[in-house]
Amino acid sequence: xxxPTLTHxxxxxxxxxxxxxxxxxxxxxxxxxxIWGEDYIEAGIxxxxxxxxxxxxxxxxxxxxxxAQIEGGEAGPLAVDLTAPGPQPLASVEVxxxxxxxxxxxxxxxxxxxxxxxxxxxxxASLVVEGALSCPGGAVDFAWAFDTAVTWACAPDGLNxxxxxxxxxxxxxxxxHLFYNGLEDPEALVVGEAMVAADSDGDGDLTExxxxxxxxxxxxxxxxxxxxxxxxxxxxxxxxxxxxxIDGEGHCEVK
Amino acid sequence: MPRSPLLLLPLVLFGCAGKEPGSxxxxxxxxxxxxxxxxxxxxxxxxxxxxxxxVSFADLRLHAPAAAARRWGPADLLxxxxxxxxxxxxxGDVRLEALGAWTEDLRAASDGAxxxxxxxxxxxxATASLRLHAGAPQTLVGVLTEGGQQLPFALSVTIDDPIxxxxxxxxxxxxxxxxxxxxxLDPQAALLxxxxxxxxxxxxxxxxxxxxAADAGAENSLRFGLLSTLSWTIEVLEAGADTEATDSAxxxx
Numbered sequence: 243x244x245x246p247t248l249t250h251x252x253x254x255x256x257x258x259x260x261x262x263x264x265x266x267x268x269x270x271x272x273x274x275x276x277i278w279g280e281d282y283i284e285a286g287i288x289x290x291x292x293x294x295x296x297x298x299x300x301x302x303x304x305x306x307x308x309x310a311q312i313e314g315g316e317a318g319p320l321a322v323d324l325t326a327p328g329p330q331p332l333a334s335v336e337v338x339x340x341x342x343x344x345x346x347x348x349x350x351x352x353x354x355x356x357x358x359x360x361x362x363x364x365x366x367a368s369l370v371v372e373g374a375l376s377c378p379g380g381a382v383d384f385a386w387a388f389d390t391a392v393t394w395a396c397a398p399d400g401l402n403x404x405x406x407x408x409x410x411x412x413x414x415x416x417x418x419h420l421f422y423n424g425l426e427d428p429e430a431l432v433v434g435e436a437m438v439a440a441d442s443d444g445d446g447d448l449t450e451x452x453x454x455x456x457x458x459x460x461x462x463x464x465x466x467x468x469x470x471x472x473x474x475x476x477x478x479x480x481x482x483x484x485x486x487x488i489d490g491e492g493h494c495e496v497k
Numbered sequence: 498m499p500r501s502p503l504l505l506l507p508l509v510l511f512g513c514a515g516k517e518p519g520s521x522x523x524x525x526x527x528x529x530x531x532x533x534x535x536x537x538x539x540x541x542x543x544x545x546x547x548x549x550x551x552v553s554f555a556d557l558r559l560h561a562p563a564a565a566a567r568r569w570g571p572a573d574l575l576x577x578x579x580x581x582x583x584x585x586x587x588x589g590d591v592r593l594e595a596l597g598a599w600t601e602d603l604r605a606a607s608d609g610a611x612x613x614x615x616x617x618x619x620x621x622x623a624t625a626s627l628r629l630h631a632g633a634p635q636t637l638v639g640v641l642t643e644g645g646q647q648l649p650f651a652l653s654v655t656i657d658d659p660i661x662x663x664x665x666x667x668x669x670x671x672x673x674x675x676x677x678x679x680x681x682l683d684p685q686a687a688l689l690x691x692x693x694x695x696x697x698x699x700x701x702x703x704x705x706x707x708x709x710a711a712d713a714g715a716e717n718s719l720r721f722g723l724l725s726t727l728s729w730t731i732e733v734l735e736a737g738a739d740t741e742a743t744d745s746a747x748x749x750x
Binding site: 463472 | 691694714717
């Protein structure tokens with residue numbers, strides 16, 4: 243359960259105290275949620291972001307949001323292709339007016355109506371990513387499907403939904419995390435050469451099987467508490483759990 | 498200002514001084530590592546014989562389970578919420594900790610060697626964390642055998658990185674504390690990522706007849722193995738377990 247609560251800033255708490263009296267009078271507002279992959283997914287990740295001179299573009303970044311939740315309201319499922327210009331609408335639900343300190347977004351496979359949702363459902367996937375990675379040492383195309391099920395519990399800053407008004411939250415998806423060289427590592431670098439090298443048959447397509455056959459240990463990658471991760475595919479699967487953020491750079495707890 | 502013992506006496510009598518309710522102190526011990534073992538990387542069979550080994554670590558902490566989602570309460574008016582780094586499955590509060598640095602000889606240290614004590618408060622424990630300490634190199638020396646072929650290894654790497662999420666499940670109770678917490682490193686598990694790279698014949702990339710950190714990928718793989726949560730063990734010993742200890746005090750830090 244989520245709760246209409248307080249944010250973590252003293253000003254917001256003071257504001258809440260003032261609003262408590264108003265809240266007692268009831269009333270509803272609208273929580274509007276949207277999703278955005280930013281320029282990195284829409285236009286690509288430029289070479290200056292990579293530590294090893296690579297660059298990446300995405301042709302498809304389909305993500306299924308099984309649920310977008312706030313205390314007193316829920317929407318979903320909905321699937322979107324984040325390569326389309328965004329932000330794209332995700333939910334619009336009536337909720338009790340108040341100041342909220344938590345919203346949740348769940349990415350999980352399942353049925354979804356129409357659009358890219360059918361493709362995801364057919365693949366049993368919650369996330370399908372297709373694109374190209376170009377590095378000084380070579381280039382690969384990739385088409386990956388993940389069945390990741392994860393809930394991002396996010397703390398929006400100042401989500402105040404007034405009576406008859408609206409408040410907005412954005413699930414911001416960070417595509418560059420797919421190329422991080424560390425799990426749970428705040429100092430992880432965006433790199434690509436190891437993935438290009440994982441194209442063992444050299445056909446230019448980096449497949450799930452090739453990633454599964456590539457050990458992460460010799461690469462200098464780190465896995466944090468995920469000691470069970472030993473190959474690049476498993477690494478990517480876990481990394482997809484880190485894609486979700488709130489309102490740009492806001493962090494979310496991974497559940 | 499010094500306090501009069503006479504003033505402290507009523508506090509002691511009423512339990513307001515001395516040991517806090519719920520506080521707990523548990524001996525910290527070292528678990529001896531197996532020096533011989535059989536690994537099965539990718540379906541192969543590799544015998545490992547450890548001839549020398551040394552590990553340097555610091556600051557062991559046992560953590561409560563990650564905080565669960567909770568309902569709003571009046572305390573929220575005063576206390577803000579923590580934020581986790583994306584992708585991080587956060588550990589809970591620290592239950593027990595032993596601060597300091599130790600360097601253990603993997604062959605010489607006896608099972609149950611004392612590392613000091615952990616102190617903290619009672620409650621549920623789910624994970625542990627520690628830090629590989631750069632004060633001394635992590636060293637593994639021995640011989641690998643696969644299909645009749647032998648490959649000596651002499652691996653050494655300096656690491657200063659945390660290890661978070663080591664499995665450590667226990668319910669700590671002040672009135673019946675564990676007799677000890679025993680920390681250990683399994684060198685076989687630490688070597689496994691290195692051996693998963695391929696058959697022995699391909700590991701000695703510089704052809705000098707031994708597997709060292711200079712061979713391609715070896716240093717990264719050893720680092721990976723030593724930092725893996727699967728290489729470290731935490732055993733919480735309840736009353737009745739063998740807790741005979743010898744001293745191995747912290748080396749500093």
